[in-house]
Amino acid sequence: MKIAIAQINVHIGNFAGNLARMRAAVSEAKDQGADIVLLPELATTGYPPRDFLEFKDFVRRADETISELCKDADGIAIVVGSPTVNPVPEGKDLYNSAYFLADGQVLAVQHKTLLPTYDIFDEYRYFEPASAWQVVEYEGKRIALTICEDLWNVGNENPLYKICPMDEMIDQQPDFILNVSASPFSFDHAEGRVHVLRANMERYHIPLFYTNHVGAQTEILFDGGSLVISADGTVYDELPYFQECVRTYELEDVLAVREPKGEQPRDKMTLIHDGLVMGLQNYFGKLGFTKAILGLSGGIDSAVTAVLAARALGEDNVRCILMPSQFSSDHSVNDARELAVNLGTQFDIIPIEEIYQKYNETLEPHFWGRDFDVTEENLQARIRGVLLMAFSNKFGHILLNTSNKSEMAVGYGTLYGDMCGGLSVIGDLYKTEVFELARYMNKDGEVIPENTISKPPSAELRPDQKDSDSLPDYDILDEILFQYIENELGPKEIVALGYDEKLVARILRLVNINEFKRYQTAPVLRVSNKAFGMGRRLPIVAKYLA
Amino acid sequence: MKIAIAQINVHIGNFAGNLARMRAAVSEAKDQGADIVLLPELATTGYPPRDFLEFKDFVRRADETISELCKDADGIAIVVGSPTVNPVPEGKDLYNSAYFLADGQVLAVQHKTLLPTYDIFDEYRYFEPASAWQVVEYEGKRIALTICEDLWNVGNENPLYKICPMDEMIDQQPDFILNVSASPFSFDHAEGRVHVLRANMERYHIPLFYTNHVGAQTEILFDGGSLVISADGTVYDELPYFQECVRTYELEDVLAVREPKGEQPRDKMTLIHDGLVMGLQNYFGKLGFTKAILGLSGGIDSAVTAVLAARALGEDNVRCILMPSQFSSDHSVNDARELAVNLGTQFDIIPIEEIYQKYNETLEPHFWGRDFDVTEENLQARIRGVLLMAFSNKFGHILLNTSNKSEMAVGYGTLYGDMCGGLSVIGDLYKTEVFELARYMNKDGEVIPENTISKPPSAELRPDQKDSDSLPDYDILDEILFQYIENELGPKEIVALGYDEKLVARILRLVNINEFKRYQTAPVLRVSNKAFGMGRRLPIVAKYLA
Secondary structure: OEEEEEEOOOOOOOHHHHHHHHHHHHHHHHHOOOOEEEOOOOOOOOOOOHHHHHOHHHHHHHHHHHHHHHOOOOOOEEEEEEEEEOOOOOOOOEEEEEEEEEOOEEEEEEEOOOOOOOOOOOHHHHEOOOOOOOOEEEOOEEEEEEEHHHHOOHHHOOOOOOOOHHHHHHHHOOOEEEEEOOOEOOOOHHHHHHHHHHHHHHHHOOOEEEEOOEEEEOOEEEEEOOEEEOOOOOEEEEOOEOOOEEEEEEHHHHHOOOOOOEOOOOOHHHHHHHHHHHHHHHHHHHHOOOOEEEEOOOOHHHHHHHHHHHHHHOHHHEEEEEOOOOOOOHHHHHHHHHHHHHHOOEEEEOOOHHHHHHHHHHHHHHHOOOOOOHHHHHHHHHHHHHHHHHHHHHHOOEEEEOOOHHHHHHOOOOOOOOOOOOEEOOOOOOHHHHHHHHHHHOOOOOOOOHHHHHOOOOOOOOOOOOHHHHOOOHHHHHHHHHHHHOOOOOHHHHHOOOOOHHHHHHHHHHHHHOHHHHHOOOOEOOOOOOOOEOOEOOOOOOOOOO | OEEEEEEOOOOOOOHHHHHHHHHHHHHHHHHOOOOEEEOOOOOOOOOOOHHHHHOHHHHHHHHHHHHHHHOOOOOOEEEEEEEEEOOOOOOOOEEEEEEEEEOOEEEEEEEOOOOOOOOOOOHHHOEOOOOOOOOEEEOOEEEEEEEHHHHOOHHHOOOOOOOOHHHHHHHHOOOEEEEEOOOEOOOOHHHHHHHHHHHHHHHHOOOEEEEOOEEEEOOEEEEEOOEEEOOOOOEEEEOOEOOOEEEEEEHHHHHOOOOOOEOOOOOHHHHHHHHHHHHHHHHHHHHOOOOEEEEOOOOHHHHHHHHHHHHHHOHHHEEEEEOOOOOOOHHHHHHHHHHHHHHOOEEEEOOOHHHHHHHHHHHHHHHOOOOOOHHHHHHHHHHHHHHHHHHHHHHOOEEEEOOOHHHHHHOOOOOOOOOOOOEEOOOOOOHHHHHHHHHHHOOOOOOOOHHHHHOOOOOOOOOOOOHHHHOOOHHHHHHHHHHHHOOOOOHHHHHHOOOOHHHHHHHHHHHHHOHHHHHOOOOEOOOOOOOOEOOEOOOOOOOOOO
């Protein structure tokens, strides 16, 4: 028996497009001689469909897609994820299911048992958990169907859950496990995924064929990295990251562990770089846009964003605007220009002084007697935002936001100014990681001017300003932020790690009182396991550590 | 036995403040001679604490608050909601619990069974459901403790749930039910609440004492409206809406249905008006701000927002800025000025033409040969946003957003322009409801100039512009939007109600493709049962009806 894994890139709610994409994958699997082809979780709808699942019309279209796909289950069986309507009134309206299509019809349906409801996941908002488990018999084999998280409670050791679906099925003596997944990328997730899935093999001693989504859905990146694991826990193959792929395996080879290919290499910066490039491509492609615009300041954040944009969209589709003020240093304009030249992107220089002056004249009677303060700093940032949005509106660009995670965390940015943009490209990278990524980008030759990397960061919104005037060194800041944001430690626990108590209190307070800014920020491409956005949900009005 | 209901206004994460507020309520209940006092669900933390619940330090502070509150359980028993740590590793880390404090210690803890995970609710993200139910014996009475949603599956008839906690407890022969709640306001919710709670009495034939939060937590409004219902289903008393209140009842009087007071009157516009005023007061008060600023256009949205702000914060704390352009009609400035005079708020007139001209000069070489289009319209809106934010920064005002639900739905607004603001005051009111509220505000004399209400709506961003140039009449638009947003009907179902197919398709498409704008909008004070924001979660990149 030959089993094909198809890791594909679908588009939420694009039922016709998704059907075409699934059909192409099934066709390719047939060409490869496969008996069964495995498509990802909720492949009909895209993942996560979120509250579209509450629309009966939406679910009906998913059902119609399954009916259409049945026609392709001819000479090949198709395993594919799609929602199903819960036929009984009790419980949630839907199941998150794996369909087994064969001979032109639905042979079996297995519902998902373990419904992730944490971080970016909201599955219990929509789905009822499975309460029955039945292996599927097909061409003399007994097949255990599982959906993503179902394999993440090995031997009931994941404290989140009380049940283990494979424990329920193993007595039915399945020959192998098929798993349809939607397992989002974070730079350290592929390693964890292999670890958890192998633990299943160690417990059940049967092979696993596991398919994942690839592609971006707004802020959520899927890396693919689908897996075949032999009964002894050997990683037989891991599909490439960030690419669609259909690959077929002879079951006997997997059972015999014959010529396993093993895992993909995993370098943190390569993964982040490639993930962000894919995230940009898919955000633009799926929205039907081709062109990006961004403000280039000469600093490292906009430089890294510009490089990613040029690599994702092509240099002809990226327009950089340099908008110096009287507080901009010469090197900033030079560094920015040099980068644009290196990239081959269009760039324009638009000084903002006259507009800034006009605002000040207009406001002067109202602000009479008051000093220059953060108002005038923000004013410059907002003038730049308005100019960039004017280009965006006039020419159909999407404005890219260039904020990093450190400044988003502590509110070191101007709402409606540099926080503008349709997509936050590097908003899940701490400043220290932005530097790391810049150096990675320069590894085969200087793209980002060395001066951009080596000079001290500055917003250049008042004379001789440096980030370090108002923030601690990024090395320390980022460590404290990581302990608070990713590890969710409290102030006492962070101080116990060796940080200054007042500094910790100040930083945690800044994070919490700036929730209102992050609330109005663009979606952030997620590369860590705790990004700002849908995976981190906090009230604006609160007084915890604030 | 005397039972006190305390509906109080707490502040998320403000443990010291919440303890003080609870102590004051307990003290008042003691003064009223109560034997038991009932505080709301998660009263220690505020509701909803959201992902703060993932921080062990946060939960520890809630525990400490309970320990402190035990000291007040002296001569009175206190029933109060707070999270508890799940002692076993399986399942979620926390329970959502009702504590019964008596004689200085914790006498009993009952966990919540039914965990709402829909709309604005995410309880299954944090909490494990109860699996044991035990009535509490106190001073010769047997008491069934329940937490909010626990009473919303009467006789297992709510299709969301499979279990009914009161069915589990009724065999233990409780004398009455105590329920601690966090039941958010929507203009039609109080009526539904009474209906559901009365159904419990019809099934169990024992009285209910039910306490709710009052006050706003960012966008979520709690109306109070706590209830006492006699065993026969008579509403013995309903506490006032939008006010803190401690009120004590003699159990025998409730059992005998002696002089019941019945329900509060419920007028839709009164509820919305009072709810929004409270929402504004609490947003400002809990953040430590006193002053609001907003742009006054002469149109109805900013007029209604200004009236609400003046009533909530006092006319001395509201500053209105009129920012006419060359496209503004004379009546707009006059209407806006008249409103500000009526309200007694400070107002300033700041023409934007010169700044607009300066932007156009700056952009002219780049936009050469291109016609006036939405770019220039947005530019005007954004200049106003920048000016308002400059005032906000300079003087410490919070900028109020004045968008209505209809325009937010179809994207008829400028991101970083009129969509700026820290709080969306009327973003959950359709345009037709904004008119209704304006007329309600004028019921005792003209506050909003009649011309503002009677003239055709216009954004005044190009010559002689009217909303009706690009949108259908609001009567029809709002109906279609309501069917799609509140009722979640699909296009076929809406057309079947008698609307034009092309119009329906166009409007639903506008709603879906403008998700990116709503993503970056301020929190919206929630007055309907489906507001934009945390209760309506949709992907930006999608192709459903788009």
